[in-house]
Amino acid sequence: xxxxxxxxxxxxxxxxxxxxxxxxxxxxxxxxxxxxxxxxxxxxxxxxxxxxxxxxxxxxxxxxxxxxxxxxxxxxxxxxxxxxxxxxxxxxxxxxxxxxxxxxxxxxxxxxxxxxxxxxxxxxxxxxxxxxxxxxxxxxxxxxxxxxxxxxxxxxxxxxxxxxxxxxxxxxxxxxxxxxxxxxxxxxxxxxxxxxxxxxxxxxxxxxxxxxxxxxxxxxxxxxxxxxxxxxxxxxxxxxxxxxxxxxxxxxxxxxxxxxxxxxxxxxxxxxxxxxxxxxxxxxxxxxxxxxxxxxxxxxxxxxxxxxxxxxxxxxxxxxxxxxxxxxxxxxxxxxxxxxxxxxxxxxxxxxxxxxxxxxxxxxxxxxxxxxxxxxxxxxxxxxxxxxxxxxxxxxxxxxxxxxxxxxxxxxxxxxxxxxxxxxxxxxxxxxxxxxxxxxxxxxxxxx
Amino acid sequence: xxxxxxxxxxxxxxxxxxxxxxxxxxxxxxxxxxxxxxxxxxxxxxxxxxxxxxxxxxxxxxxxxxxxxxxxxxxxxxxxxxxxxxxxxxxxxxxxxxxxxxxxxxxxxxxxxxxxxxxxxxxxxxxxxxxxxxxxxxxxxxxxxxxxxxxxxxxxxxxxxxxxxxxxxxxxxxxxxxxxxxxxxxxxxxxxxxxxxxxxxxxxxxxxxxxxxxxxxxxxxxxxxxxxxxxxxxxxxxxxxxxxxxxxxxxxxxxxxxxxxxxxxxxxxxxxxxxxxxxxxxxxxxxxxxxxxxx
Numbered sequence: 081x082x083x084x085x086x087x088x089x090x091x092x093x094x095x096x097x098x099x100x101x102x103x104x105x106x107x108x109x110x111x112x113x114x115x116x117x118x119x120x121x122x123x124x125x126x127x128x129x130x131x132x133x134x135x136x137x138x139x140x141x142x143x144x145x146x147x148x149x150x151x152x153x154x155x156x157x158x159x160x161x162x163x164x165x166x167x168x169x170x171x172x173x174x175x176x177x178x179x180x181x182x183x184x185x186x187x188x189x190x191x192x193x194x195x196x197x198x199x200x201x202x203x204x205x206x207x208x209x210x211x212x213x214x215x216x217x218x219x220x221x222x223x224x225x226x227x228x229x230x231x232x233x234x235x236x237x238x239x240x241x242x243x244x245x246x247x248x249x250x251x252x253x254x255x256x257x258x259x260x261x262x263x264x265x266x267x268x269x270x271x272x273x274x275x276x277x278x279x280x281x282x283x284x285x286x287x288x289x290x291x292x293x294x295x296x297x298x299x300x301x302x303x304x305x306x307x308x309x310x311x312x313x314x315x316x317x318x319x320x321x322x323x324x325x326x327x328x329x330x331x332x333x334x335x336x337x338x339x340x341x342x343x344x345x346x347x348x349x350x351x352x353x354x355x356x357x358x359x360x361x362x363x364x365x366x367x368x369x370x371x372x373x374x375x376x377x378x379x380x381x382x383x384x385x386x387x388x389x390x391x392x393x394x395x396x397x398x399x400x401x402x403x404x405x406x407x408x409x410x411x412x413x414x415x416x417x418x419x420x421x422x423x424x425x426x427x428x429x430x431x432x433x434x435x436x437x438x439x440x441x442x443x444x445x446x447x448x449x450x451x452x453x454x455x456x457x458x459x460x461x462x463x464x465x466x467x468x469x470x471x472x473x474x475x476x477x478x479x480x481x482x483x484x485x486x487x488x489x490x491x492x493x494x495x496x497x498x499x500x501x502x503x504x505x506x507x508x509x510x511x512x513x514x515x516x517x518x519x520x521x522x523x524x525x526x527x528x
Numbered sequence: 529x530x531x532x533x534x535x536x537x538x539x540x541x542x543x544x545x546x547x548x549x550x551x552x553x554x555x556x557x558x559x560x561x562x563x564x565x566x567x568x569x570x571x572x573x574x575x576x577x578x579x580x581x582x583x584x585x586x587x588x589x590x591x592x593x594x595x596x597x598x599x600x601x602x603x604x605x606x607x608x609x610x611x612x613x614x615x616x617x618x619x620x621x622x623x624x625x626x627x628x629x630x631x632x633x634x635x636x637x638x639x640x641x642x643x644x645x646x647x648x649x650x651x652x653x654x655x656x657x658x659x660x661x662x663x664x665x666x667x668x669x670x671x672x673x674x675x676x677x678x679x680x681x682x683x684x685x686x687x688x689x690x691x692x693x694x695x696x697x698x699x700x701x702x703x704x705x706x707x708x709x710x711x712x713x714x715x716x717x718x719x720x721x722x723x724x725x726x727x728x729x730x731x732x733x734x735x736x737x738x739x740x741x742x743x744x745x746x747x748x749x750x751x752x753x754x755x756x757x758x759x760x761x762x763x764x765x766x767x768x769x770x771x772x773x774x775x776x777x778x779x780x781x782x783x784x785x786x787x788x789x790x791x792x793x794x795x796x797x798x799x800x801x802x803x804x805x806x807x808x809x810x811x812x813x814x815x816x817x818x819x820x821x822x823x
Binding site for chain 2: 150154158159160161162163174245275276348349352353354356357358360386388389392393394397399400401403404407408409448449451
């Protein structure tokens with residue numbers, strides 16, 4: 081038995097450093113299914129081998145991006161001009177020129193609606209990722225956890241990745257619905273961060289800080305490194321982390337798995353197309369995980385919602401300086417990276433087997449707030465869909481003249497988003513019922 | 529002269545004309561000042577054009593102000609001790625003061641005025657809650673700092689003395705007013721405003737009166753700055769499909785495009801010689817500082 085890895089845990093006597101990865105041959109894998117069931121599930125061919133859920137955490141403004149209202153009064157419309165897209169009659173704001181030239185590669189939904197009682201970020205995040213409110217507990221599982229449980233751990237990589245430098249937060253508070261929820265923590269995502277330089281970081285293995293996967297030359301070197309850090313596991317509460325560490329260790333020991341996380345294998349030209357931003361390089365990492373047929377990848381744009389919060393990345397929560405933040409950083413970074421990702425999925429023939437969904441947890445107020453920016457808005461926002469049979473080049477749903485609410489088209493709730501994702505990923509109505517998840521959800525048929 | 533001689537003469541002449549035509553382009557290739565590729569913003573010249581101050585995204589969580597000496601291109605932090613984001617620097621003409629936006633807390637931004645001589649810092653504070661000040665710039669006589677501040681659904685341009693004790697509102701329009709910049713003689717202020725629908729460039733007197741619109745384009749024109757002689761204005765526009773740098777005369781005429789690249793060019797500032805600009809250009813997905821010549 082070998083204990084490796086480390087983290088900081090809070091005890092009654094304060095913060096202590098412990099190691100806790102226990103490697104034992106008797107331990108089951110976190111995502112393992114019984115052999116027969118696993119084989120049966122593997123035999124099914126889901127429409128989407130991989131789901132790539134791009135989470136714009138913090139909630140981007142719909143009026144300043146994909147649902148502009150240039151004819152609305154000035155207190156609503158914002159300062160940006162609009163540009164035509166490749167889709168006749170459809171305009172985006174001038175902040176998204178690359179997306180405009182690729183509107184034939186995705187379908188835009190303008191009639192998303194969130195849950196008004198969850199208009200704050202942690203709660204809204206849970207709704208966006210699970211389809212349900214936080215209460216009653218236990219919290220419902222992340223869409224990715226449902227797919228991870230259904231598919232099991234069949235490949236050399238975990239079935240559910242969340243790409244961020246740590247658990248998603250809003251002002252320091254975690255989203256409750258970012259993991260397995262009532263399905264158990266065994267179906268939590270495997271978290272991997274990525275820097276703007278493309279260096280991969282596994283938050284649960286901080287012992288490996290500075291040791292990128294491409295630099296792990298052999299098992300002995302890794303074991304030597306980990307042995308230096310090891311200590312004793314003495315708290316049952318820590319055991320729940322065991323699986324994560326085991327997976328991380330297994331992943332790092334497997335050359336193919338390490339390769340999937342190694343961005344240095346990409347050409348400089350490819351890395352440039354995504355942009356040398358944290359989101360850009362993380363998007364490229366997501367594409368590599370799609371190539372590795374990871375069932376569910378949650379690509380997070382920022383770990384924290386706040387646009388200006390000391391110690392946190394810049395997110396989409398633009399209560400102040402919404403327009404400056406969108407034009408200076410958020411939209412250029414997104415426009416470049418997301419279109420590079422789409423292009424790659426198309427050019428490499430992956431789009432038919434990959435479902436791409438991009439959205440925030442809700443939208444932002446159509447009426448400009450007292451600080452000349454925009455606050456939270458659950459009554460209308462957008463989502464972007466591509467691949468896995470989604471008919472591209474269309475706009476589904478239409479909002480009223482001020483962008484305050486849908487006036488035509490399907491009402492697309494987070495539950496319907498999750499249900500559509502699950503259906504395409506092979507989690508049938510029956511399977512969902514057996515798991516007792518996504519109850520009452522319906523597929524957004526207009527996408528197909 | 530035979531037909532072939534005439535043809536040869538024509539060809540040689542054509543080649544010379546072609547070379548002459550492309551010569552300025554070849555001779556004025558942008559000079560790359562940084563090579564690290566990290567996200568950068570708002571470079572400004574100081575110390576008579578011998579130094580630059582700019583913001584760099586040091587890590588995904590921190591914008592830090594850096595100073596570059598152009599002579600050897602050495603770069604060092606302006607304020608090593610800064611622990612929160614600092615960006616959008618402005619430098620007084622004499623180089624003594626530096627103003628910048630300082631992150632105080634979650635969604636709270638002040639304008640800090642640093643007296644480099646005495647190493648003291650004065651802040652123009654935002655009100656409690658989510659609020660912020662942005663885009664500081666100095667008046668030419670170094671007596672005041674102009675900045676942008678949002679309140680009552682609008683965003684206006686203000687100025688204050690260096691002690692931050694007498695804020696005065698200079699604009700009072702609908703929409704967003706931002707990126708003020710004073711003319712070298714201190715009589716006028718150029719800025720961007722969305723008061724007429726989208727971001728356009730305007731000129732007003734230094735007391736905020738008599739605002740005149742200089743640009744007319746359905747896509748945005750932002751970040752205007754006067755040339756050192758006050759005759760031209762540089763700005764960023766989207767009119768050609770992406771973010772490019774343009775110059776025009778101070779009355780809005782004689783528009784000329786400075787940069788031509790499918791990637792982003794942004795944040796221009798004039799060198800004191802009035803012939804060059806520093807810009808942040810995205811090339812190959814990396815953001816670096818470049819010196820470009822003004823046509």
